[in-house]
Amino acid sequence: MTLGTCKLCLQRRALCDSHALPSSLFNYILRRNSGKAIVITDDAATPARLSSDTWDAALLCSECETRLNRQYDAYGIAVFRGHRGSVRVHPEGVDLLNVDRRRLRMFFLSVLWRVSVSSHPSYSNIDLPYRWEEDLRQALASDRPVPQSRYTVAIYKMRDSTPVGGFSNEDLRSFLAAPFARDYGEFLSVCFPFLSFFVETFFPRVSPAYAKRRGVLHGRGPVIPVPYVEVLEIPEIMNVLVSALRKHLKTEGVHGAA
Numbered sequence: 001m002t003l004g005t006c007k008l009c010l011q012r013r014a015l016c017d018s019h020a021l022p023s024s025l026f027n028y029i030l031r032r033n034s035g036k037a038i039v040i041t042d043d044a045a046t047p048a049r050l051s052s053d054t055w056d057a058a059l060l061c062s063e064c065e066t067r068l069n070r071q072y073d074a075y076g077i078a079v080f081r082g083h084r085g086s087v088r089v090h091p092e093g094v095d096l097l098n099v100d101r102r103r104l105r106m107f108f109l110s111v112l113w114r115v116s117v118s119s120h121p122s123y124s125n126i127d128l129p130y131r132w133e134e135d136l137r138q139a140l141a142s143d144r145p146v147p148q149s150r151y152t153v154a155i156y157k158m159r160d161s162t163p164v165g166g167f168s169n170e171d172l173r174s175f176l177a178a179p180f181a182r183d184y185g186e187f188l189s190v191c192f193p194f195l196s197f198f199v200e201t202f203f204p205r206v207s208p209a210y211a212k213r214r215g216v217l218h219g220r221g222p223v224i225p226v227p228y229v230e231v232l233e234i235p236e237i238m239n240v241l242v243s244a245l246r247k248h249l250k251t252e253g254v255h256g257a258a
Helices: 023-032 062-080 101-117 130-142 169-173 235-257
Strands: 002-005 012-019 037-039 049-051 056-061 086-090 093-097 152-159 180-183 188-194 197-203 223-230
Touching: 012 062, 023 062, 056 062, 062 101, 093 152, 101 130, 101 152, 101 188, 101 197, 152 169
Parallel strands: 152 223
Antiparallel strands: 002 012, 012 056, 037 049, 086 093, 093 223, 152 197, 180 188, 188 197
16 A cells, blocks of 8 residues: 555545546456456557556545445446346336435546546546535535536446447446546536446536436436437547557558568
């Protein structure tokens, strides 16, 4: 462990190797791929490679690490692995039933905060303004909900409707990409795939009309409607996949020439 200042309680303590995205997510992916995952970037110069990196960094003391894991990570992972609540599938998407919206929303906001404060290179493109980071830190440190007037969290179910050779649901559950930001002018968002779902967190909160769209975690109803999104229609993910294909074809060309 490294001695330093815990990002959550701000006390100088021994720090854990903390994860922004839950470690169990990486464990699931690595188990399915013999302990290695394919790492792909969307720049032409960096080749695809195998890695067992779980994107951890010295962020939290053991007490804060344990608290966030128990309060938020365990619940979020349980929901999306089908161990909490239930799922109803229909042509427009899926419905999450008997799920604690507040706790699920806070889980994703805790991920957002950890992504922003992490020093791991995979999260280097996400850096929230200090007031947003501090707002989230204080809420997480005191275990109080962040008002919906400050953030909007939306989730979508990824799918690939390509008739032949597309990605299966199990493929999408194992797909992992570094979080990326979007600029909508009046507000920003941070997005990332998560166990075949696609998460987008907006700040400041979007307009009330947008907040009522399917997939947005708002209100207190027993059903969370999650609409489908085609994975190949997410531009940032499509760019990464196209880059991967180009690198693959380039490598095949080199081997063929040899």
